[in-house]
Amino acid sequence: MDVARAAPVSGWRYAAGAACGLAAVALALHFSDPARAAGVANFGVVFSSLLIEAVPFIALGAVVSALIEVFVPARLITRLAALPASLQVPASGLAGLCFPVCECGSVPVARRLVAKGLTPAAAITFMLAAPVLNPVVIASTAIAYRGRDSVWAMVLGRVGLGLVVAMAAGWVMARAKPGELVRAEAPARAHEGRAAGFFGHLAGDFVFMGRYLVLGAAIAAALQTFVPQDVVASVADLPVIDLAAMMGLAFVLSLCSESDAFVAASFVQFGVGAQLAFLVFGPMVDTKLAVLYTGTFSRAFARTVVVVVFAVTLAGTLWIEVLLG
Amino acid sequence: MRTWSPDRLLSAATLASWAGLFWWLLASGRTALYLSGRTSWVVPLGGTILTVAALGRLASARAPRPEPITKRGALASAAVVLPVVVVVALPPTTLGSYAAARRSTLVTAGGFGSSREEIASGDVTLFDIAGAFRSGEAMRALTARAGREVSFTGFVDRSEGMPAEEFLLTRFLVSCCAADALTVQVRVVGAPPGRFEQDDWVRVTGALFPLGDEVIVDASDVSSVARPEHPYLGT
Numbered sequence: 001m002d003v004a005r006a007a008p009v010s011g012w013r014y015a016a017g018a019a020c021g022l023a024a025v026a027l028a029l030h031f032s033d034p035a036r037a038a039g040v041a042n043f044g045v046v047f048s049s050l051l052i053e054a055v056p057f058i059a060l061g062a063v064v065s066a067l068i069e070v071f072v073p074a075r076l077i078t079r080l081a082a083l084p085a086s087l088q089v090p091a092s093g094l095a096g097l098c099f100p101v102c103e104c105g106s107v108p109v110a111r112r113l114v115a116k117g118l119t120p121a122a123a124i125t126f127m128l129a130a131p132v133l134n135p136v137v138i139a140s141t142a143i144a145y146r147g148r149d150s151v152w153a154m155v156l157g158r159v160g161l162g163l164v165v166a167m168a169a170g171w172v173m174a175r176a177k178p179g180e181l182v183r184a185e186a187p188a189r190a191h192e193g194r195a196a197g198f199f200g201h202l203a204g205d206f207v208f209m210g211r212y213l214v215l216g217a218a219i220a221a222a223l224q225t226f227v228p229q230d231v232v233a234s235v236a237d238l239p240v241i242d243l244a245a246m247m248g249l250a251f252v253l254s255l256c257s258e259s260d261a262f263v264a265a266s267f268v269q270f271g272v273g274a275q276l277a278f279l280v281f282g283p284m285v286d287t288k289l290a291v292l293y294t295g296t297f298s299r300a301f302a303r304t305v306v307v308v309v310f311a312v313t314l315a316g317t318l319w320i321e322v323l324l325g
Numbered sequence: 326m327r328t329w330s331p332d333r334l335l336s337a338a339t340l341a342s343w344a345g346l347f348w349w350l351l352a353s354g355r356t357a358l359y360l361s362g363r364t365s366w367v368v369p370l371g372g373t374i375l376t377v378a379a380l381g382r383l384a385s386a387r388a389p390r391p392e393p394i395t396k397r398g399a400l401a402s403a404a405v406v407l408p409v410v411v412v413v414a415l416p417p418t419t420l421g422s423y424a425a426a427r428r429s430t431l432v433t434a435g436g437f438g439s440s441r442e443e444i445a446s447g448d449v450t451l452f453d454i455a456g457a458f459r460s461g462e463a464m465r466a467l468t469a470r471a472g473r474e475v476s477f478t479g480f481v482d483r484s485e486g487m488p489a490e491e492f493l494l495t496r497f498l499v500s501c502c503a504a505d506a507l508t509v510q511v512r513v514v515g516a517p518p519g520r521f522e523q524d525d526w527v528r529v530t531g532a533l534f535p536l537g538d539e540v541i542v543d544a545s546d547v548s549s550v551a552r553p554e555h556p557y558l559g560t
Contacts, residue, residue, distance in 0.1 A: 010331045011394030018403035022410050029414035038423035044415045045424075049359035049503035051408045052350070055343060056371030063374060140500075147440055147459060196385035203336040203382045206375075207398075210339075210405035217408075224504060228427050259364075259501030266507055268458075 039225055047221035050288070051214065053256060054104045058213055061105035062205035065112035070198045077117045085121055089170045092122040093163045096130035102257045103131035103283050104213060104292075108205045111182055111296050120181045125170030128309070131257040131283035132162030141279065144261035150272050153324060154261070157276045161316040165280055168312045169305055181301050212295035216288025220254035223287060227252060236269035243317050246274040247310060250282030251290075257283035273321035281313045330391035332398060337386055339402040340379035346409045347372030354554065355412075358419055361499040361559035419556045421524040422482040425495050425508045441466045449475045449533055451496050451558060454540050455509040468535045475542060476530045477511060478550060481521045489518035494529050494542070499557040506557065515544045526552045 080088070099106065110127030114120055131137065141158055145151040173181070232245040246267070255263060260282050264275045285306050293302040347368050350356045356365045439456035444466040457467040479496040487493075494513050497506040513529050521527055531544040 010391075011396075011399065012331055014396045014399035015331070015335055015394050015402070018399040018406075022403055022406060025407065026410045026414040029411065038421065041415075041418045042420060042423050044411060045359070045418060045420055046504050048408060048412045048415070052347075052356075052359045052371075052412070053364060053367060053502040053504075056347075056367040056374065059343075059371055059374040059378065063378075144500075147463075193385075195381065199378065199381035199385050200333075202378050203333075203340060206378065207336055207339055207401050207405055211401045214404050214408055220504070225427075253504070255505050256501050259505045262498075262500040263505050263507065 043221050043225040046224050047217055050217040054213055057102055057105040058209050059206055061108040062202050065108040065205050066198045066201035068112050069201045070194050081117055081119050085174055088119060088122040089125050089167050092126040093129040093166050095126050096133035099130045099134060103289055106130040107292050107296060108209050114182050120176045121170040121174040124173045125166045128169055128284045129163055129166035133159060137257050140258050141261040144265040153272055157320055158279050161280050165309055165312045169308045172304060172308050181297055212292045213288060216291035220287040223252045242270055242274045243277040243314055246270060246278040247281040250278045251286050254286040254288045272324055273317040277313055277317040284309045327387040327389055328391050330386055330388040331394045332392035333382060333386035335394050335402055337379050337382035339405050340375050340382060342406045342409045344372055344375035344379050355417055357555045358417055360502050361557060363559050364501045420497055420503055420506055421480060425482050449473055451477055451509050454511060455498060471534050473533050475533045478528045481523055481525045481527060483523055490516050492516060497557045499559055511540045511542050513542050513544050516547045526550050
């Protein structure tokens, strides 16, 4: 037997290779002075700011996810999963009121809940509803529209339609099995004790989600930097298309749900319906979330979420536009 | 017997790199280049969570059967650490005229700004200018203050075809992070031609004249200033 081959491999050479790659990036950035190229500097600022704001929420989501994995008994989740779907789905949606983090934090929590045995319908409803229904988002929407006639239409419309869209997506996923929804994780490692298990899951979730967040933020920053926003201005007066355009813009901008109302309120060329479409669709489906969903859940799920959220948001905002005249 | 697990040490280092970035942002005062004052609390929050996470991972990094670092794991960690390298290696820069040109045609600062009552009293600020675009009433309140002397700080944004003695004094309003920045601009007339370059930070003093969908400042003094510690105006 070849002793050298049987000896444990530490893999430090891979880490050394990655460190060399990062050092090369640092040197290239330092000596090429990208601040002289306005587009590159703009990309750097947007990319960095998206991540500096989102990473604490991913970390918070990873903490909650690890707490669920290590400290919440599986039998409790099983009991919740045994409740009728007609109760689980709306209750999961309303649970978003108690989880004041934006969309980046709710993804690892939903992933963990599904892996732990909660029905996909409930977990997905929670994941989509939390970024829209949480109290910080409701307050920021009210502040952004204060002093306008549409303030209540925007706040109530966002909360109501957000809940409906999240529940609709949950219902569509009701028949999915957890194994079909969540991408396979690396096999669980034997941790020694709860504390080691907690920090192991926390670190695992942070790195798992973090890499997709970085990729999503890079795409969002590139789109923000190189695609002019005024491409949607020309369709502000076109029925239905204005709604789709605002959803497309929300997808591209990838804003945090706690700040997007300030941006939406600035699109004065667009009506209430189009602004609502921006505020409901964006926190559920945007560039960085699309990458996160694709990495975390099955491709079929990612496709279904995009289609359902788009269709129900479109129908809902059309109905609201008709209602408001 | 327990020995150090390379995989656990790598993940502890990955967490520590982000924790270090947050503390460095806090110590260097660079948070304001990326976030508004309203959201800057996420920096100490992120620093605290990730420091505890890194220390916890390090404390449990000795294992009976140490896990090796895989190629996939090393790449994932490198991807997560990449933004830390970008933030530290890039010179401290902010959004400028490039961003203003790509945002201003559609997005105005209508979601921000002072109320009609705030515009009607006290010194006129760039927040008041932003607030004036919220409604007709607010704009009328600003128009009532025509001729009032104002002093604004911002950067120079001069578009093609603009007369040499004019530029747009520009400032970004940020709600959470620089990605949601909106522009507020006033047209400065009577500036010394050729003295200021694109993206130079200046303080303009002069008489204010709201005119249609534009606000004009007839400059009596334009002077160079350093970029403010808080380059973005926050909510």
